[in-house]
Amino acid sequence: MMTESPTRKGTTPIKVWVLPDEKGDIVNKAKSAGLSASAYLRNVGMGTPVTGIADKEAVMELVKINTDLGRIGGLLKMWLTNDEKLELEGHSSARLESVILAALRDTKAIQALLYQKASALKF
Template sequence: MDDGKQVTRKSSPPIKVYCLPDEKEQIEAQARAAGLSSAAYLRQLGLGFEVRGILDYEKVDELAKISADLGRLGGLLKMWLSNDERLQQFSEAQIEKTIKVAMERIEEGQEEMRRVMQTVLMQQR
C-alpha cells in the first residue's frame, strides 16, 4: 500500500551491531580512514562494496619526508643568502654553484612530490 511517504534510510529500521569498545574504536578508525561515517562504512561492507581509504598513509609519510627535505634546503638557501659573515669566505662562483645546486634539488623534490601525489590520485580512481 502506497501512502505517499518516501522511504529513506532515516525512516527505515536500523540494524544494530553489538561490539566491544576496542572493536568499535577500530571500526570508527577504519571509517574515518575511508572518509565515511561508521554507518556508511558498515553499510558499504555489508552490501559488498570495496571500501577504499581516502589516504595512502605510506604515501603521506613519503610526502612529509620530501617536504621536510625541501624545508631544510630552503633553510640552507636562506642562510646562504642572508649570512654575510659566512659568505665572505667563499668566492662568488662558489656561492652561485651552491645556490644552483640547492635550487636543482628543490626542483627535484617538487617533481618527486608531484609524482607521489599522482600515484595517490591514480589509486583513488
C-alpha cells in the first residue's frame, strides 16, 4: 500500500505580519524571481537560493551574443580559406584588408559587449 505524502495546501500556513509596503516589496521580488509570494518566502526561510528570471534572461542573451561571435568567426574563416572568395573581381587587396579589419573590429566589439553583460551578472 502506497502512502501519500501531504501537499503544502493541506498543511498549516505560517502567517507573517507585514506592512503594506513590505508586502509590495515581497510580491515584487517574488515576481522578479518567477515565484509566488509563498514560494519566495519559503525559499528564503529555508535558505534555498532564489534565482531571478532576469538572471536566466541575461544568460540567454549571453548565449545569443556568443552564437553571433561564432557565426562571425565561421564566416570569416570560410571567407579567408576559400580562394574564390578572396579573388574579388575588381577589388584591390587594400579593400579586402579593410573589409577583414572591419569584421575583426566588429568581433572585438561583440566580445566587449559579451564581457560587459557577463560581468553584470550576479550569482
